[in-house]
Amino acid sequence: MTRSKSKRQTGCPIAFALDTFGDKWSLIIIRDMLMRGKETYGEFLAADEKIATNILADRLQHLQDEGLIEKSRDPQNRRRFLYRLTPKGLDLAPIVLEMVRWSAAYDPNTKASQAVVTRIQSDREGLLKDIIQKSQRSQDEGR
Amino acid sequence: MTRSKSKRQTGCPIAFALDTFGDKWSLIIIRDMLMRGKETYGEFLAADEKIATNILADRLQHLQDEGLIEKSRDPQNRRRFLYRLTPKGLDLAPIVLEMVRWSAAYDPNTKASQAVVTRIQSDREGLLKDIIQKSQRSQDEGR
């Protein structure tokens, strides 16, 4: 296990954010949880981007240490764990949405849904509320 | 020079954003340009976060290849180059602001200005306009 991430410790909010989730994979995991309803190790592993299993384990641990996600046994299947966003993690949604907007604007091959992109501009608050509620609804089902 | 960054090429907007500026240093450089008026190699090197000179050169080249920044000779001092954000680069401002908001909310040691944080909520559009205008004004002075 790779202990201790590089900490810049400058007090700068951008540096803080990068230390917390600014690596190559954390936001991919967050995206899967926030936008695609994924919540198990196996589901994260199956992502198109092909994250390595040791890296995934390391990132999940780090995100948990930082308080962005929580880990619990699946009551329906006790050999499975459920990973869920905490309120601190859910609050990354605005950042993720702005990244979607930016990429949709500049990537000629984007697969971003035009409906979502339009709604980011026209109904940002409503969209954020929907995404967060949807993410939390799946948590209730798990109980 | 490190050629060819890992390209995930999935069409996912989050993956695209991460491939473009999602490394440990690019957003630090963008922050310096956007929020602190920096525009030369030496100014970036002097940042609190202590970026290594070879990494800085590599990231500036990458950001230029991606069309986020432009490089030009300083007409006032021809041994100096000026790095400036393109419109595509300036359009990262909303993402940067959301990261500031998030970090200010969750970093107990944040040095984020309370005035800015308040304004992110209350006058987001005006703040964005100010940041971009300020960034472009320094470019006019350079001519």
Added chain:
DNA sequence: GTGTTTACTTGTGATATGCAAGTGATGAAG
């Protein structure tokens, strides 16, 4: 010319990543 500033490049050891294979706990089937 000589020295200084500015923007890099190069070399080398440390660190992180990616891939393949292995482990241990839970649960399902007979």
Added chain:
DNA sequence: CTTCATCACTTGCATATCACAAGTAAACAC
């Protein structure tokens, strides 16, 4: 209650990336 499959990891190793120190080259100041 034994065997097999699933799920979430861990371990080992080759490769890639990074950090640090030192060196190079062009512009300018004198």
